[in-house]
Amino acid sequence: MKISLNWIKQYVDTDLPPKEVARRLTMAGSEVKGVQVIGEGWEGIVVGRITAVNPHPNADRLTLVTINLGSSEETVVCGAPNVAVDAMVAYAPVGARLINPHTGGQETLKSAKIRGVVSNGMACSEKELGISDDHTGILILPEGFEVGRLLADCLGDVIFNMDVTPNRPDCLSIIGLAREVAALTGGTVHLPDASYEETDELIDNHISIEIEAPDLCPRYCASLIKGISIGESPRWMQERLISYGMRPINNIVDITNFVMLEYGQPLHAFDYEKLAGRKIIVRRAGEGEEIVSLDGVERVLGSNMLVIADAERAVAVAGVMGGANSEVTEETTTILLESASFNPRSIHYTGRTLDMPSEACMRFERGISPELTMPAIKRATQLMAEFGGGQVVRGIVDVYPGRVEPQPVAVTTGEVKRVLGVEFSREQIEGTLTLLGFECRPGSSESEVVATTPYWRSDINIPVDLVEEVARIIGYDEIPTTMLSDPIPRQTTEPIIGLKRKLGESLTGYGFYEIISDPLVNLEILNRLYPESHSPASSPLRLANPMTIMHEYLRPNLRICVLTAMVNNRHAEGPVRLYELGKVYLPRPDDLPDEVEMLCGMLGGPRSEMSWQAKTDKAVSFDFFDAKGIVEGLLTRLGVNARYEPSTDETLHPVKQAAILVGGRQIGVVGELHPAVTEAFDIPDPVYLFEISLPELLPFTHEYRLFQQIPRFPSMLRDIALVVDAGTAYQKVVDIIEGFPLVTQVSLFDVYSGDQVPPGKKSLACRITYQLPDHTLTDEEVNKVEQQILGKLSRELGATLRS
Amino acid sequence: MREKLEELLAKARGEIAGIDDGKDLESWRIRYLGRKSELTNILRGLATLSLEERKAVGARANEVKTLLAEVLQQKTEELKRESAQQSLRVDDALLARGDVTLPGRPYPVGRLHLITQTINEMCEIFASMGFQVVEGPEVEWDYYNFAALNFPEEHPSRNDYSTFWVDWKSPNPKGPILLRAHTTSVSARVIESMEPPIRVVEPGKCYRYEAIDATHGEVFYQLDGLAVDKGITMADLKGTLYEFARRYFGEDRRVRFRCDFFPFVEPGVEMAIECIICHGEGCQLCRGEGWLEILGAGMTHPEVLRRGGIDPDVYTSFAFGIGIERMPMLRYGVDDLRLFYGNDLRFLKQF
Numbered sequence A: 001m002k003i004s005l006n007w008i009k010q011y012v013d014t015d016l017p018p019k020e021v022a023r024r025l026t027m028a029g030s031e032v033k034g035v036q037v038i039g040e041g042w043e044g045i046v047v048g049r050i051t052a053v054n055p056h057p058n059a060d061r062l063t064l065v066t067i068n069l070g071s072s073e074e075t076v077v078c079g080a081p082n083v084a085v086d087a088m089v090a091y092a093p094v095g096a097r098l099i100n101p102h103t104g105g106q107e108t109l110k111s112a113k114i115r116g117v118v119s120n121g122m123a124c125s126e127k128e129l130g131i132s133d134d135h136t137g138i139l140i141l142p143e144g145f146e147v148g149r150l151l152a153d154c155l156g157d158v159i160f161n162m163d164v165t166p167n168r169p170d171c172l173s174i175i176g177l178a179r180e181v182a183a184l185t186g187g188t189v190h191l192p193d194a195s196y197e198e199t200d201e202l203i204d205n206h207i208s209i210e211i212e213a214p215d216l217c218p219r220y221c222a223s224l225i226k227g228i229s230i231g232e233s234p235r236w237m238q239e240r241l242i243s244y245g246m247r248p249i250n251n252i253v254d255i256t257n258f259v260m261l262e263y264g265q266p267l268h269a270f271d272y273e274k275l276a277g278r279k280i281i282v283r284r285a286g287e288g289e290e291i292v293s294l295d296g297v298e299r300v301l302g303s304n305m306l307v308i309a310d311a312e313r314a315v316a317v318a319g320v321m322g323g324a325n326s327e328v329t330e331e332t333t334t335i336l337l338e339s340a341s342f343n344p345r346s347i348h349y350t351g352r353t354l355d356m357p358s359e360a361c362m363r364f365e366r367g368i369s370p371e372l373t374m375p376a377i378k379r380a381t382q383l384m385a386e387f388g389g390g391q392v393v394r395g396i397v398d399v400y401p402g403r404v405e406p407q408p409v410a411v412t413t414g415e416v417k418r419v420l421g422v423e424f425s426r427e428q429i430e431g432t433l434t435l436l437g438f439e440c441r442p443g444s445s446e447s448e449v450v451a452t453t454p455y456w457r458s459d460i461n462i463p464v465d466l467v468e469e470v471a472r473i474i475g476y477d478e479i480p481t482t483m484l485s486d487p488i489p490r491q492t493t494e495p496i497i498g499l500k501r502k503l504g505e506s507l508t509g510y511g512f513y514e515i516i517s518d519p520l521v522n523l524e525i526l527n528r529l530y531p532e533s534h535s536p537a538s539s540p541l542r543l544a545n546p547m548t549i550m551h552e553y554l555r556p557n558l559r560i561c562v563l564t565a566m567v568n569n570r571h572a573e574g575p576v577r578l579y580e581l582g583k584v585y586l587p588r589p590d591d592l593p594d595e596v597e598m599l600c601g602m603l604g605g606p607r608s609e610m611s612w613q614a615k616t617d618k619a620v621s622f623d624f625f626d627a628k629g630i631v632e633g634l635l636t637r638l639g640v641n642a643r644y645e646p647s648t649d650e651t652l653h654p655v656k657q658a659a660i661l662v663g664g665r666q667i668g669v670v671g672e673l674h675p676a677v678t679e680a681f682d683i684p685d686p687v688y689l690f691e692i693s694l695p696e697l698l699p700f701t702h703e704y705r706l707f708q709q710i711p712r713f714p715s716m717l718r719d720i721a722l723v724v725d726a727g728t729a730y731q732k733v734v735d736i737i738e739g740f741p742l743v744t745q746v747s748l749f750d751v752y753s754g755d756q757v758p759p760g761k762k763s764l765a766c767r768i769t770y771q772l773p774d775h776t777l778t779d780e781e782v783n784k785v786e787q788q789i790l791g792k793l794s795r796e797l798g799a800t801l802r803s
Numbered sequence B: 001m002r003e004k005l006e007e008l009l010a011k012a013r014g015e016i017a018g019i020d021d022g023k024d025l026e027s028w029r030i031r032y033l034g035r036k037s038e039l040t041n042i043l044r045g046l047a048t049l050s051l052e053e054r055k056a057v058g059a060r061a062n063e064v065k066t067l068l069a070e071v072l073q074q075k076t077e078e079l080k081r082e083s084a085q086q087s088l089r090v091d092d093a094l095l096a097r098g099d100v101t102l103p104g105r106p107y108p109v110g111r112l113h114l115i116t117q118t119i120n121e122m123c124e125i126f127a128s129m130g131f132q133v134v135e136g137p138e139v140e141w142d143y144y145n146f147a148a149l150n151f152p153e154e155h156p157s158r159n160d161y162s163t164f165w166v167d168w169k170s171p172n173p174k175g176p177i178l179l180r181a182h183t184t185s186v187s188a189r190v191i192e193s194m195e196p197p198i199r200v201v202e203p204g205k206c207y208r209y210e211a212i213d214a215t216h217g218e219v220f221y222q223l224d225g226l227a228v229d230k231g232i233t234m235a236d237l238k239g240t241l242y243e244f245a246r247r248y249f250g251e252d253r254r255v256r257f258r259c260d261f262f263p264f265v266e267p268g269v270e271m272a273i274e275c276i277i278c279h280g281e282g283c284q285l286c287r288g289e290g291w292l293e294i295l296g297a298g299m300t301h302p303e304v305l306r307r308g309g310i311d312p313d314v315y316t317s318f319a320f321g322i323g324i325e326r327m328p329m330l331r332y333g334v335d336d337l338r339l340f341y342g343n344d345l346r347f348l349k350q351f
Ligand SMILES: [Zn+2]
Pocket: B275, B276, B277, B278, B279, B280, B281, B282, B283, B284, B285, B286, B287, B288, B289, B290, B291
């Protein structure tokens, strides 16, 4: 919102520099985000009156213009078409800084001889002054400025770019901001004189007003102005509108806009002759009722919207936009002026539903006091009489079914201290509130102030609202800075937060980069993870209002996001290791979805960065056992024992995948992506994945585990090479061996098939560690167990020792 | 016999002098001191000699054995020294591979995402002030996102919290279901479920229905904080936030507290830090203001406490909400929000 400081200063006197006014407003809640100074650098440029225009002796298109500057006269050479005797212009002497209209840069004006005649300065265009881009002629100033005065004093202004918070509709007006400035500087506000003359006719004879929906319209005021002639509004008013960023239209529309900006009360002008039955009815719209709004669009209304109607039809969508059927046009002579109060929720709903944001709507939906309707309509009526050439019919119709007596709010010095942590005296509190327009009286105790809220403030309801008023006007800087001094509350850390940290530490140590993805995904891309069924087992949650279809569904798994990141990085050199720790969202009937924390990691490319020590021309690629090794490392670090079994995850390679089982439950999966999936995602090389559900894993992780004695007696290592059927799972071998006493560890150090091993068989070379806590093992003891092991392996798996 | 011994000694001494590696030395040891060595044979053959001779030869034989053992010992140490020397020297043949400026064997390097690093750092700062970390759902009831936080229905105060709605029906009166627009929803849940005294911080993902550009994203992270106790004041809020800003942005960083509006607090506060580029002089980053807004805060609105079952006449409370991306954006000069969730390794490897 662009606000002219000159305009504010029309209602409040302040000599503070603009930056300081901006700072105080900002600190007190109405943020000034930018300060634009108009007239900055206009040193020496003054107002002058043209006293003579003579032809240039050597050029047809140029003139010699004599300008009276009060104490002196100067003659300049001018090429503008709009020079005329008596016109008021901006005169720049030699040495003034002006904008070069061709380059846009600032230049110092030099004395120049133009076609043989010396030009002593110049008359400036708007563009040369930096006011606008207009360079078609020189700037002609309105009458009333004193000749010889600095232009900066006449036209200079400071524009505040403001952000007003939604609780302060009063600050969406110049007078409201003037009140803030007054409270912050100790000044007083002068309201404009809004008196006008009236004819003898009574308004009640011309219009009747009925409110059928008082819950949506607490007050409706109207005045009637006859004999209007539509024309331009005065230049000063146009300038005010332009300073705010509004386009002047005609005197009537400009006056309603001007008063809305001045007072904050939206107004609407009807062409009285177009109202059927001399009637205004404020009622709910019929379901499906239609109206063509001022912008020419046909709107279909609903029964929870409010309309202004005449005897026959709706003539405006209340508070949102007028109707074309009652619009003020060139021919309009009689105006019915509306100043009303509408239910803010209803206006917000209507504006949002019809998608018709407007300045009026923005003010109504924030909640304007019904008390504001009267001062605003008087001011606008006065301006219409003055600048619309009209006569005002006697009286203002005022239908006010929603009158509410203001409820005073009480606050004590104790409450102020309880909230702010600093003591303010009763006098300080009362003084501050009085500055803001509150009427204060003593309360039931010495420390209590009872304050009646001024009508323009709709945001004060409870004592703490008054505490904020005191704090923001006195200044937050006056509140001390202390540290919380009470004992620290009992802490119970959510275990899953600790688990996430540990996983992150391990994975980054393994060379993984953590990623974070947008959990909103596209369904078609998601379906590419399912090369057979072409869709996930259960449908993911959909957004009712997605931004784009690329972000329409909440991810039902994490792999879609990690895979997308793999795709994004497929041109990266060297190994790519990515993981994400994040939620997936699984629908539950009638309830919020189950948000499951997942870990998903992927790796692809060469196993190592290029190095001169490895034969990296053909770098070894990652394989399934890299992914599995990472899972084993993660789980070992957490003290979790897992088993692995073949599994059937559709996204993964049918044989290169394993379920991760802990305590008999599947907690995740590890495997190579199905070639059809990598192809669908346009990734040339294999990608390996691991995925673990954190809630499934969490119960098996331990806060701490007890110390285990370091073995005091040496272990004995024995290597055996077994020949088993090629299809026999190593896990079965391990399970048998580990089932024997003395065995503390089994490590596999070779897997072989080919020469020296019969077809259909494989050789597994294992190192078995034997150990006892209470004595050094003898060969005999170990031999005995080894024989038993070999016997069982032979019986159950048909294993033989490799010769 | 004796001559044989002296001959042996001389021969052994002569041979060992020429040995320069451990393998040859070992075979020398086996030849002269091993179980099947000549010296062992001589010692075994003593039995056939006369007592006199046996004494004399035996004594010499043992002397020889000791002498040879000494020589072996010397030689072993000599070789060890030499090999140690050798390992420190650069062999001409190995000169190329011995170049110490060659790169080392690559070990993988990984990193936490910048957002995770930031959350961890922020949580540590607040943990040191007694705040514990809690988390809440991202897919949330309308109630905790809005009504519980004193957002009236159909009110423009909701305009800044443009919401994604989830297409899922529920008869729950706290519905409909949405994607939370701020982590303040977690505060609403904490107020309802925990007993004072409370000190928590709540980091997490949030969502807003906004077109994605350099400063807006449909997904972003926020960290909300909440303290509830008897006697908590706005002065405590200022102190807590000031401490955070100093710890994150630097010891001598100035801060500014000004009045702002959020429906769930009263009085409302916005905190800014002195511009990190111009230190208050005014520059492009701070739009000439000299200050950078970094968070919103305030004293928790009595209505919010009351709805969560905490008596506002007994307890006071403060709350704050910090946009997480802005922290590293300011600290490291990251100028585009989209970089955070684009997962480009060229970005991830920088932090
Ligand atoms: Zn700056």
